[in-house]
Amino acid sequence: MNIPEHQYREKEVIDFMSEAATEGNIIFLKDDKGNDRISQRIQMIIAFSIMDVMANYWCEYLGESKKPSEKVCLWYEKFCLTEDNEEYKRDKQWALLTSARMYRFRNSAIHFWGLSETTDDVYITLTPNDTPKKERLQLIDAFKSKDKNTIIIKPGDFYILVKKGAIAMLNSWAETIQASHNDSVIKQEYINGIERVWNKFKREGAVKIYKPK
Numbered sequence: 001m002n003i004p005e006h007q008y009r010e011k012e013v014i015d016f017m018s019e020a021a022t023e024g025n026i027i028f029l030k031d032d033k034g035n036d037r038i039s040q041r042i043q044m045i046i047a048f049s050i051m052d053v054m055a056n057y058w059c060e061y062l063g064e065s066k067k068p069s070e071k072v073c074l075w076y077e078k079f080c081l082t083e084d085n086e087e088y089k090r091d092k093q094w095a096l097l098t099s100a101r102m103y104r105f106r107n108s109a110i111h112f113w114g115l116s117e118t119t120d121d122v123y124i125t126l127t128p129n130d131t132p133k134k135e136r137l138q139l140i141d142a143f144k145s146k147d148k149n150t151i152i153i154k155p156g157d158f159y160i161l162v163k164k165g166a167i168a169m170l171n172s173w174a175e176t177i178q179a180s181h182n183d184s185v186i187k188q189e190y191i192n193g194i195e196r197v198w199n200k201f202k203r204e205g206a207v208k209i210y211k212p213k
Contacts, residue, residue, distance in 0.1 A: 021166035043155035079165035
């Protein structure tokens with residue numbers, strides 16, 4: 001593949017991933033009274049879906065074949081449960097939401113409209129996005145006094161955790177580009193990875209069709 005063709009495909013891939021990372025913003029639309037129009041469960045399901053998309057393309061970039069659960073957990077651990085993720089640094093409660101716990105929550109929310117069974121003494125509850133910080137901290141303390149590790153999640157915060165993870169993934173590609181300038185092997189691996197992602201989203205028809213002007 002020649003350089004101009006690679007650069008064209010690279011731009012398409014990065015534009016597509018950037019759009020996918022932010023398209024979910026619509027779930028936080030407010031009504032005339034300032035309340036969320038979309039329920040908390042739906043907000044979480046959309047956030048989980050975006051995470052699935054990122055995880056699938058990340059493994060496509062790596063050229064690795066993994067089970068769906070492995071893809072998501074790998075991506076979540078690498079880009080969300082890290083000090084490089086600003087939302088993770090902001091709220092240390094995320095450390096309780098391990099990849100295994102998160103995936104059980106994901107499955108329960110998507111398939112059963114639930115918050116998942118508790119098998120590790122870590123409980124999960126959702127709270128509205130406009131819950132004041134003080135009130136949320138009081139809830140956390142109240143559960144701690146009952147000897148329960150409870151993660152009180154605002155869907156908007158989880159969405160930010162995922163979104164920041166997507167940005168970190170794109171930044172990792174940018175770092176690879178810099179490293180590839182002096183390493184032909186890294187350069188070829190990067191080109192091959194972008195080519196796999198480009199081919200995948202083309203095959204899946206993941207291309208927005210714009211209304212003619």
